[in-house]
Amino acid sequence: MIRLQSGDRGHRSVSRLLQAVLEEYEVALGSPIHAYAPASHLSPPRRGGGLHLHIFALPVRPHWFSLWPIIPSVEIPAVFSWGLRPGTERALAPGKLFAQGVLKYDHSGHAIAGILGENIYLLFDLQGQPEELVPLLLRKAFDLCLGGMSGVLSLETGSLPHQVQIILHRLSHPTALLTLDQLNARGDRPGNGDPEARVEDEDVIQKWIAVKEEKLKELSRQMGSQTRLLNSCRERLRMLSSLKEAEQSEDVLGRDIDALLNIPAVRGVEVLRDRLCVLTDTIDTVVAGKRYRLGRFRLDIRFNGDVAIRNLTRAYGYYDHPHVWNAKPCLGNIGPSVLKMVSEFQWVAAAELLLEYVKTVTPKEWYTPIEHWEELKA
Template sequence: MSGHALQSLRHRFLARTWHAFLARISFPLLDPVVPAPPPLQVDPGGAGRGSSIPRPDREAIRTVLSRYAAVLEIPMTFHTALNRYSPPAGADAVHLHTFALPTPPMLFGAWARVGLIDLPLAHGIPLHPDAQRALAPGTQLGRGSPILDGDGHTVGEYLGANLYCLFDLLSQDPAWIPLLLRRHLDLGLPYLLPRLAAERGVPADRVMEGMRHLRDETEALVGACRANLRQASREAYVRACQERVAEEIRFLHAEVAFLEDGVEEMARRTTADTRRLREGYRRLRTLQGRTDEGQSGGGELERLQALPGVHQAGVQDGRISLTTAPILVEYEGHRYRLGRFQVDLNFNGEVRIRNLTNRLGAYDHPHIHQGRPCLGEVREGIAKLLGEFQFVAAAEVLMDFLHTVNPADWRLPVLRWPEAVGETDRGIPATT
């Protein structure tokens, strides 16, 4: 074996030993070393083997690598790393390492030698919002030479025949993964090809022509993808606008219906208020007339005192208070003495009647319980009379009420009151 061969063998042994050591320290000290996933390998003839990439990205990446390998007549491999450390491979092919470095970014799972940075764009293409991260550029021992994209971002490194991608390629949108890969190859391969082409005996001008052709393909594909995305965006915009218009139409239908109901309610209220206004004018004229009568000497109180059956009338605590003579009622041929009553007429329309002499428990009258008369159909009429300050007419109705009993709706039978023998009241016979 020649000295050159021995030196090459020794160099490969030392390199493997060194990278095995780096692989060991890239894992936590007590954890076993997990072998790197097998790379995807593509030959210039189109044959491919090995795969550590999940579907459907695997087929897209295989297609890109097969195209570049066929045009450039150089084998290509695609490596993924578990802990972002992917050792550089030999010069037998172009070796692409995604989201990895040629030196461990973290030692023993605890010491971060290389951190992560935010990278919103790579190769002029927006990265996915959840994967806008990249390994930070640096000068740590074992790092490759940096590769900058058109925006000045460090997106990769090259070392020997190895091309490293510093951003998270496989976490991008599926439509952009092959295009990002192509642009990364277009940018990084010119650093690797001269040496590889010379070693494989491929003419340099043919390789450069192939690269120009591949770059043109890439830009055409990027343009087509962007056109498709613009078309999809336009369609999404149109759909969003249509949905918004439909939503606005639904809202307007509901609002119009609501406003129509409101207008109808306003019309009903206008009608009711018009009637109330007319009634208010009528009551105003009535009350003004009564005021004029009072000022001219008319005596409402005197007329109340002159009513048959009223013993006394007066004003007490802001209400008209009447005291009646003894009330007698007839029922089934018998006469019953109910007693004297105090009738209170409040200006707010409230009526209270209390038995002053013959109250039976909570009952003042067969139709009065605890001072609250059961007026039935005459209640509304009495309230209207009181509202118009027609106290004499209201008192007449209530006096008739006190002389009336109805077994169909009395609270307490009149039979509970004592019979009246040889007694008379105001001379109005009771009705049943």
């Protein structure tokens, strides 16, 4: 549960902005985040129950017997090179209060946060800043502090330290983009020309580039997937169109089947949903003056133009034919002709061309020698 406490009612609108950031980090890290903004600027450290964020506070118990406790402070003009709103330049001086913890500095050398166990103390007036900067400054403070708390977060969430670091790295990407948005909105650089601000910009731009690269990779993967889906849909549409045309030319197909059955080498013809199957008689071939028995074949002529040739009786391993491996023929220069005939439903011409292909064996182009088939003696 996230609790945001503040003694200033004027900070309620800002509190809603902080709440959104706190919820995002809580969900990503899998750890509750409790936030406190005491009016006294004094907030003792808490233990257990998640992370504890103390906004504009020091780790000291309030002086109950003093109406005006003395709180040491320093003047800082900017935090993370972003100029603080006039009247809010006073930051809390940590002194030795974080001797048992860690102080965190921005690149200008200002102590802006302190860490004690699972407690983060922001030493500047976050809630007093312009509303458009409040989420950005909180995110930057988190990015600065949480990297050194991976051990605490690991114990709190049960995740390995490197897994916590990966989560924190991902959380830093929106921070970089938000920084660029603010730069574009202001039309200038943070820090009013502070030379140190250039370092900040370089880091931001590098993170921005990393974010864009990841998005481009994801878009590339999506484009590849969508392209494959589009090609698949086109292929299905083409097949459906072919089927529709084939159904419309049923009489023509019937005549073609009769013509195919009249070819001496054809034993049978079968029409399936997506292809025409031609069963051959035993086929012999002559190579270098010798006759070889290749066997009986099944020619699958698909309506999309693909061709499969299977040896039903005398396959040699995966070789159905000297020019056919695993039913996949190397059609060479007759491939376009077969495709054209199929697209025009010239079944007889396509079958005759493929039968001639099966009967012809060219030694220079075969996958495996003809000697693997039976030689017929005269």
